[in-house]
Amino acid sequence: MASNKKRMLAVTAGALLASTALAACGSDDDGGTKGEAGAKGGTLYFVNDTPIDHWDPQRTYVGTDISKQSRLVYRELVTFGTSEDPAESATPLPDLATDTGTSTEGGKVWQFTLRDGVKWQDGKDVTCEDLKYGFSRNFATDVIVGGPSFYPLSYLDVPADADGTPQYKGPYTKKGQDLYDKAVTCDGKTITYNFNKPWPDFNLAIAALHFASPYRADLDEGDKSNYQIFSNGPYKLEGSWDKASGGTFVRNDQYDPKTDETDSRKALPDKITFKIGTKLETMYDSILADTGEASCTVSDRRLPPSKFSEIPALEEKGFYQNPESPYVDYLWFNTEKLPLEVRQALATATNREGWIAAGGGERSYIPAYSVVNPSVAGYKEVSTFKDIPLAGDPDAAKKILTDAKIKTPYKIELRYPQSDTADKQAAALKETWDKAGFDVKLSPEGDVYYSNIQKPDHNYDVGWAGWGADWPSPMTVLPPLFDSRANITSGSLGQDYGKYVGKEFNEKISEAQNATSLDDSIAALQEADQILADDMVYMPLEIAKFNWVTGSKVDFHTTPGSNSFPDLGLIGLRDGGC
Incomplete structure (x- = not known):
């Protein structure tokens, strides 16, 4: 996945994961800042100097944005948890699905069954058809650009044209739709994916990325949906997202934590406000001043070198990490x-x-x-x-x-x-x-x-x-x-x-x-x-x-499952918050 200025044969995957990339993502000590644990409530401020390119799950391929989406608004069939133990954090957990999937034919066929009670923010059920439609969007490579479509296009069992690209061209033209309908099928709550070669770690791919996210066909406007955020997670967007300035997420009353056994979405803040567009050095001047809302602020932009003289004092207070x-x-x-x-x-x-x-x-x-x-x-x-x-x-x-x-x-x-x-x-x-x-x-x-x-x-x-x-x-x-x-x-x-x-x-x-x-x-x-x-x-x-610095009221965590970026599934506010 891309960084911003974003995982093996099934038999050996478990052993390898404990010592591979996710281990390197681990943070200093236990991954959290010093002080009391974060409590439920308050407003967390998330600041950045540059716009987010995509909120469309199928178009997202930057590590920090994948993490934000997973913890706040988009659930997957399986996901990675918030454990700070590398081996545990690299083990996929059932999320939308009842288990981590069943593979047959040497990994060429995978099946998942949706659990009951998972809803979109408007109260409608998340369905197998939503999963099938979301996966299909990857094939509209003239519209759904920027995401990890490489994997679906390489693996799904759809015949190729002379140029090597799949004959199925996505849901907007529906060219080759019958071919896609044979490769991805729904039977009630069970979805089946048929691949042209073994994909033994397909469930790891789903947990790591969002190409298999469910998507509502009735809400899809193609490129115009890039900043449309329609949630099945613990938060929903209040109003609309402004590319230049950000937006605010509030609790989604249709999210039922009883359907979410992953423990990866503690959803501690009542609100999470994203503020975009402030110059990096100015942004950190505010965080380092640690007054008002700055004390409840976190960023996924690294502390700039011009501020490195502040690090010794920050380390002493426990508000700095360098994983x-x-x-x-x-x-x-x-x-x-x-x-x-x-x-x-x-x-x-x-x-x-x-x-x-x-x-x-x-x-x-x-x-x-x-x-x-x-x-x-x-x-x-x-x-x-x-x-x-x-x-x-x-x-x-x-x-x-x-x-x-x-x-x-x-x-x-x-x-x-x-x-x-x-x-x-x-x-x-x-x-x-x-x-x-x-x-x-x-x-x-x-x-x-x-x-x-x-x-x-x-x-x-x-x-x-x-x-x-x-x-x-x-x-x-x-x-x-x-x-x-x-x-x-x-x-x-x-x-x-x-x-x-x-x-x-x-x-x-x-x-x-x-x-x-x-x-x-x-x-x-x-x-x-x-x-x-x-x-x-x-x-x-x-x-x-990474050089992470936060406000003093932030109980900060970064985990392998969040790609070593701030883990919004764990972060909360202490001392009364903001």
Whole structure:
């Protein structure tokens, strides 16, 4: 899943999960701030300097937003709990379903049965048909863009067109509807999914993401539904969501906690008000002042380096946490536009040392040598990236351009989501890139960055991205980022922002998907990562660390199940709240 500036063969999954990505998401100590536990009541304020791209569950693929939705408004067939124990937190729990699902035919068929009494905010029952319709939306790739549709499109047993895309085109055109109706069926409260290959950890995928969320067909307006929030969880939106300023969630009187045995939605605050649009440094000035509503405030934006001098005092009070995240930040290169030698020269001159220093140093980052996080099973350093000096090597990069007879200075435009910190980090990249023979233009974007880089007609040269395993398996890193067959469509690039189409890479992914053992699958994926390095599709930068600071009345928690972001299923207010 994408980070913002967002998991194995069934037999071995349980053992692996205890030591893989979700473990790395764990917080310091027990994950909570010091002081008395949060109580029921009050208003929690959640602040952010940038807009939320999507509230549509099928379009959401940023870790913090997935967590918000899971804890507040959207229930899944199964979900992850709030345990701070890595093994427990990685075990799917029955949520909308009566159990964690039944698989047959080696994982090619999955069935779930809905529990009784689960309702939408208008009092109507959540039905099997809602689940079937929600899953179908993933196939409308010209409308439902930005989400993890890679998985449904890759696995559902629907015939493919000549270009490799499913013949079913989603519920809006209904083209191929009969094919979909054979692949996903309802029998009363029981839904059955038929896949074209084994998907032994399908229930983990459902718990981690929202591509299988139920959705009401009578409320679906396609792209216009992006900020429509219709709840079956403990909260509902009061009024409407304003993309620029946020909105307020209040209790949903149709939510019955007796139908929710997950203990992942304690729903302690009476209200949760999201405030969007305040500059990051100004936002933290308010939180650090800790007066009025600031004392009841939390954010999923990291403390900026300009405020790091405050950390010792915050640590003493217990209002600061610095967990390692499951995310790796990287640069993607436009493989359709930039020649291989240009991509190699850019990577060789990349100043990871300067990038890390500008971003706050060791409290913020650890150098990365693959887009796969070291905590994921099967991680292997890629020697191509390991051999590049952390400070970059502009002279070696310049020689690559000279030997390839590429005229310099070579114009390059770098796109990234704007912030004061990101501006400084981008400047560090520009310095060594310019020395290597490039003429670099920095082009920060202040809004919906991910939406823009997913457009098939973008002409960007280089961009920033962050990624974490959707669940602890390298299969949820390399394929969703770089497998063109399920990413690139007429309406979206998916997560293949650099437009990479690699025949040899795709063959290795197929080999990994069809492997009969976990060891063989991991070996194929390691070879696939080396192919990406040989083609210089991406350049890993660092593994992000989080810097969480809250108001003094916030009983703060971050858990593996919330992707190491603030866990709104646990957070409450103390000392009378606000």
